[in-house]
Amino acid sequence: MADVRATKRALAPSRGSRPWTFYLLASLFTCYVIALYGPMICIYILSFQDVRGGLVFPMKGLSLHWFIDLFTQVRTGDVKGSFDRSIKLAILVTVITVVVSFMAAMAFRRRFPGDNIVFALMIGSLVAPGLVLGIGVGLLFNAIGIDTSPYGSALGAQLSWTLPFGVLVMFAVMSRFNPAWEEAAYDLGASAWQTIWLVFIPVLAPGLVAVALFGFTLSYDEFARTLQTAGPQNTLPLEIWSMTLNVTSPSLYALGTVTTIISFVIIGAALGTIVLIQKRRGARAT
């Protein structure tokens, strides 16, 4: 531990000798952070106005009025229902993405005839413009005669977006899996299932959580592909979009604040899980 600190000290630049470029780059980075978070922070601040509040600065009063308004007023639309649908859809997408990405990565550990073609087909839908792809999915469901719905056509359209991402992340994760671990498990008598359960999944767990996080967040705020495929019932991003068209009160901002908080909670939970897994492994060392 002591020598780690010593190394850090040795690597850290001594104070007072920073070159002018440090200050230049630091202010550049500050501008970047402001540009990145400034607009969002405006929305969050404006959502805490009282009854007199409008859509622009200056801020009028300070209350939770628009949050209450958001969940009680019918005129703002079906916020609760769309939120509910979005979460359920995101969970469904997450589960399917994790399972399929894991299986794809398992399959691609070895080369097989046509593997390049299969890979290209999997990744191809990333290139297609989301809106067009969404319209296509909608049309296809129409042609087959199935009504578009959040858990049917929208699920399919979203998977065309989350699966390629999940697979790419999983490939990167799998590339660090030593094939000798699998052989060692076989050598010690493990069946294929036992090897997956006792070796692959625990070793790859942090990667699987990362893929889950990807799947969830990509689905939770997916708009383009969902627009033409969700059917008569809105998901949350669609609801927000329609609110921007006809709601002219800060409850729109309140919705933005609420969804952001939820996103942060989910990302925090996922990262927390990864840290916890690694902590637990490290803790046994002491």
Add this chain to the structure above:
Amino acid sequence: MAVLRGDIELAGLTKSYDGVHTVVQGINLKIPDGAYCCFLGPSGCGKTTILRMIAGHEDPTDGEIVIGGENVVGLPPVARGTAMMFQSYALFPHLSVRDNIAFALRIRGLSKEDRYRQTDAMIEKVRLTELADRLPAQLSGGQQQRVALARAAITQPRVLLLDEPLSALDEQLRVRMRVELQSMQRDLGITFIHVTHSQLEAIALADMVVVMDRGEIKQAGPARDVYATPRDRYVAEFLGGQNVFSGKVDAVKDDLVSFAAPQMQHIAVPVGASRVGKGDTMDVAVRRDDVELVRPGVELTADKSWLSSRVLAVEYQGNFVKVMLDATGSDEFVAYIPERVFFRDPYTIGDVVQATWPSHLARLLAKTTALTA
């Protein structure tokens, strides 16, 4: 289960990955129960493939693998009674030392108490008790090796297969772990098959050394036999410690072979078991530590062979001095002179010397062909 014997017989063992090139070419070999056997050869000679076929990680294209009288081809490793120690140990990174070693018992469905009781006994045996809760990444190379050994040994195999077990370690540790492997093998009393490209490792450890080249066995036997009486030029050069040179046979008289080349006229080599005729080109091996150096003009007795040469380089090795000579043209010719002897009358680069050895200690080598057992 009855007492399982760990004797191994390979019969016509062949492996080809593409149907065109064979990596292992019809190997025949018997390894006695409880032997420490080393497969020695350069990378790509097929030694690891043989090990993996014995382990059950690779299926032979043809031939049989018989362990304890039973053909095991097609059986999974556990049914064969083999266990493998992988080259970089392949310890499960997410499991503690204890859980790594207990893995096989967990697979067998033993309760946590049962498997930890057995595991802790094994952990004590490999002296890892204090580290039982550590993860593999927090162990040194030598400690990792002991975990790998314990993890393989807990399955109570009759054959333990070790794939380059010491190659991941630094030089000093390698020598220490070598001793540990040997004592572990004596402790367990089972057959060890150890694959290596280091002849030092092989002759230090093995009861039986199998020298391989391009999918074939060149020579198999006790370490001392292989080192002191190599069959052909390949084995002699791979194991080292020998000067090998070739010459055209001039005559065979009184069981001694003489050579035509003018610089080899003072050399006589016993015929031994070889069949030699005038005009054959033969390889001759002379142990480097059998060679003595004398100044020109010193009278030599009739039972000695000698070559006239010049000193190319001198390397001090501690207990001996390595003197490189230009005696035999393109072939390297080296004399290992005991340190005290050398410094009584040291040679320097460029000195003309006579390299001499008792004629009966030189050996004719077989023509380079595969060994067919």
